[in-house]
Amino acid sequence: MGSKNQAAASGANAADVVLFDAPVFSEDVARIAAAELPWEKYRNTEILVSGASGMIPMYIVGALLAANDAHGLGLHVTGLVRNRAKAEKRFGSALERSDFTLLAADVIDTQSFERNFSTIFHGASPARPSLHKSSPVTTLKANTMGTINLLDSLVEAKGDSFVLLSSSEVYGAVTGSELISEDDEGTLQHFAPRASYSEGKRIAETALAAYSDEFGIRGLSLRFGHIYGPGMALNDGRVQADFLADVVRGRNVRMMSAGAATRTYTYVADAVEGLFFAHLRGEEQVYNIADPAGNISIRELAETFAAARPEKKLELDFVNPEDGRSFSPVASLGLDAAKLTALGWDAGTSLTDGVSRTVRTFEDGPLID
Template sequence: MDMNIDSRIFKEDLEMINLSHYIDWSKLQNKTVLITGGTGLIGSTVIKALLYVNEVRKLNVCVLALVRSVEKAKRLFGNETDALRFIVGSVEELPTIVEPIDYIIHGASPTASLFFVNHPVETIQIATMGTMRLLMLAHTKEVGGFVYLSSMEVYGAPKEDTLIPESQGCTLDSMSVRSCYPIAKRQCETLCASYVQEYGVPAKVVRLAQTFGPGVERDDKRVFAEFARNVMNKTNIVLQTAGTSKREYLYTADAVTAILTVLLHGKTGEAYNAGNPETYCSISEMAQLVAEEITGKKINVHVAEDTKSGEYKFPPAHHLHLDVSKLTNIGWQPTRGLKEMYKRMIAEMEERL
């Protein structure tokens, strides 16, 4: 298997995915799977998982990875093989794909809040144009399944701790620039539903909680990566907001099994929440967990003196407690809690140093 997987932690995660009994791997036998966002955190983990399972189970799967940079793709996966092909391009300007395609996992998307507020037009363009092109490709290729990776942010900013089912609406301010990301995600979900209705494309949606674990780049600007760097550098955590927002989180390998479960067993035209309810906490509570339980109280948590100037970069205060029963009812289960997520992410980061 020509993959760049030297990490013990990654290997454990890939074997956990392989042993997920609720996934019918036989449905991937002799199939071709197109994955967009192939060098992103989630996309790359999906690709590594499929290549690993393909090798172990002799499935004869072919993965087509849509990537912007072949160099980065080779660093992550090694060279192309019979089981892995690189397609260079973007979802907005989708290159011609001559191969037959059986499944599509569409995960290409900006993920950084600073990008959303500095490039809101591009955020919307990448989401909507890219998703429409992928859905039309799915229609043309007559795929057997299509999964769009959406976000828990589509629910906006609920104020209560009550569980959020997939049927719940949203409270998004369309005149707030930061809303470009979740509103574009909602638009893409509606595009999926529209292609189901009008063209019969077997599209499904996974609304992911904030996902992290092994594979996070050390210079990632998201809050969980900031906290990890604080641990590794033994520096105090400084919150840029009051940290009152509460949300669920999801381990990378658990995100992969959620995506594959929906792809192979989910109902066409439906959305599925994916998060670990046991991780539900405020950002300040997560910071305290990192400071106290990961470092053994070796660092402290402070709130920045000026939290107003940077608030535009972040979503409004919210309580995103996802009800994941719809997904667990078709077999899926999360495996890693917040403490383990941090320990495994940091350990894998240190392995790469």
């Protein structure tokens, strides 16, 4: 591996990292595996993680393998991906492990697996908003048909549990509350291509509830807020990835607006640790996963990224200069994570530390050109 300076220099052209071999990732998953959880529940199990090359699913894979190392569980993880060549680059040395198998297939197609999985973590879905717009049919199919296909596979294998990586978007527009709880319901404009993601996740949750009731499997839906951290590609297209790209490439952080809108931002390792708290300790069917302290404005997020490396002396650049002169955050609806925190989970990574660790991923490498 090259030096930190060499990695940072090559990062000018790289858009991604070999996440599994990144030091920050290794530190994060080791911390998750060290959490006081009943990891024994995974002993000698076959586990499938779909969408495995995505940020959150990769952390699930990494945490499971780290738990296998730490606790000698004898588990085996299969990572299901659509693009094997891309996934191989991100997984790096994980491909050499005997307790991990990378499998290329599309969840939209009917699945028949050689291994009988007892648990499925389903994260296969186009995540970038640009893909929801350019490929709404694929987005809809991955979330609906993909979920049903994997549920059928689990039932056929007489598996135990299915964990759906859902989204805060299932709530739609909720009024009259500062924080959205798992029982809240909002409105969605369903007759629109962009609804392929939000309505697709809603249908996936309904499918999970139906299969759980009829076949007796444990269904768990985890509604994530806005997640950031190692594993974001610089060309992802979401604001947190755009800000990361600006810092990595040493340019001022560009603001397309005043950044008044607020979102709930959670560091990916904290979010995945929350997932395992819900799966291994929880008894509810639905949990929000969001850092209560992470409900901040987009402008505050941009300022944190710009300040992550003081030596670069980065500032905010506003496309409309008027946006930089005054700033008044607008009211926002964040996620209420009280049910999850009641299980003992705590999002222990501050925004400053999380952003710094995310930037460090590209400084340390290894990078993908």
